[in-house]
Amino acid sequence: MTGPSLRIVTVNWNAGDLLRDCVGSLPRALTGGFTLERMVVVDNASADGSADALEDAAPGLPVTMLRNPENRGFAAACNQGAAGSEADWLLFLNPDTRLSADSLAPAFAFLANPTNGRVGALGVRLVDEAGHTQRCCARTPTPGRLVAQSLGLDRALPGLFPPHFMTEWNHADTRDVDQVMGAFLLVRRSLFEAVGGFDERFFVYYDDVELCLQVRRAGWRVVHFAGAEAYHRGGGTTDQVRGTRLFYGLRSRLQFVAKHHGPLALLAVGAATLLLEPMARLAQAALRRRPGDAAEVLRGFARLWADLPRRIPGLLRRRA
Template identity: 45%
Template sequence: MIDIVTVNWNSGTQLKECIDSVLDHDKGELSSIIVVDNGSTDDSVATVEGLPGVEVIHTGENLGFGAACNIGAKAGQSPYILFLNPDTRLEADSISVPLAFMERPENGKVGICGIQLVDEQGRVSRTCARYPTLGRLVSSALGLDKLPGLTGSGIHMADWGHGEITRVDHVMGAFYLIRRRAFEVVGGFDERFFVYLEDVDLSKGANEAGWPTWYLTEAQAFHAGGGTSRQVKAHRLFYSLRSRLLYAFKHFPRWQAWLLLVVTNVIEPFTRSAWCLLRGDVTGVKHTWAAYRMLWRAMGHILRGEGRYNP
């Protein structure tokens, strides 16, 4: 049995479409559907309240993705938890295939499982990732992973077609099936990551505890991508940069973390601006510098490894 946890923040019609797809394709595997509403100001959560098997938890404020996921996980008891973004829609075998894979005796130590996610055009998205390293994060910071021949130099596995079943470092948190035992061994999501990299951090912790991650191709789900973070571009970049530095100071040797901090704060604002200008995106330049102003104000909190921070 599976508990599905969906974190909602102003998801509009996407939330109802997601939950409808879950209910439409339930083959008896579901124990509960838990929607954690992170202080939404639209009427999205009202569209799912009262639906069969759906429990809504109101946080009253935006606690961040990881914290809300932890709340939702604690509300269930099933041996598996599926963290599912509201901008996803399940298909007939989206749950049954990965659950059957996890239930096979030879896969008893597989901790996390993901499936193919497809976009509006039906294309398989490159959703798997490698664990961040200094080199991979610097490549992304400088935009090198955008260059032909260097698309695999960042953390995202953009150089791999996602056409084979294989063990990977990480599968995207939009569809993130994890054994409850593995989730509890790791201690759930690190709530210092407001959004971004909290799922990679969890995958790394689970793998180090003996619970690896696998990616399956026998099942698919639709994923719009970007989610509600599309609404707040400068804040989205700020939280991405903040999470990157938190991750580095948590997992990297100190000198590497400090080197990444210098690259992020001193060089990257200009490389990001240059890439925006090459695309003719003047608004993107404005968003970039707005995000960096928030980052610089938050730097003391980051260096102290403090929790949730609202710019």
């Protein structure tokens, strides 16, 4: 009896040494209860050499590198890395994470309990360099929550307008949640295929929100398991392009609303996102005396406005 099998999928885009550290952490996590089918690293046209000679980071382990000539986005690359797997479980793991002996074996022991037979997706405690637990589980977005987020009300009045991430909870206990973060997202492979994998229309961001929503709609549980942990730096590959990160996050927000809530909700969230949020963000940058932040805000929203004309027909068809 070898236990369940696992494929790890990591999408890389200019992650630098973070990717090598992630791959290098894998051997210490392979401690009983499961077998590793392989780790697949999908490189989205990195230009920093981060995807080179990865076999040296974990000698002897089955690591496969897939190189894309262009950046296909996170969702598409995840699907690419998962394709053809016969493993029982898929672990989508960001390159700015590191595993330990406390990352995988405890999670598979938890899943082996018959009472957890309906767990379809699982996340673990994500910790920073100092060992502090990150608030990484989230609520499924609603139009009202997204409008409040655009206006900054979730930060100013979190008691009245709960933020996306469950910051009021210390993540020290195991519980069912709406969403676990895609930095460490363990999913049943058969379920992943049954729900169609990641929706590739989300280039990046909201892809994990969407997948966890589909898992729950299919009748399975999404669980934050506090008995296992992994290191997560956070923002490791996107800190260098904050304006671009803002653009993709806002665009995916509108795509999510269009897909799940329809034209009227899209109009409300779109108005708040496009007209009110830039003013709120610029005011915040001014109060903090961060001209660099203001420049990134302008860059992100300028790109969103430029993208909008060709995006509108697709947004209006999202519910199909």
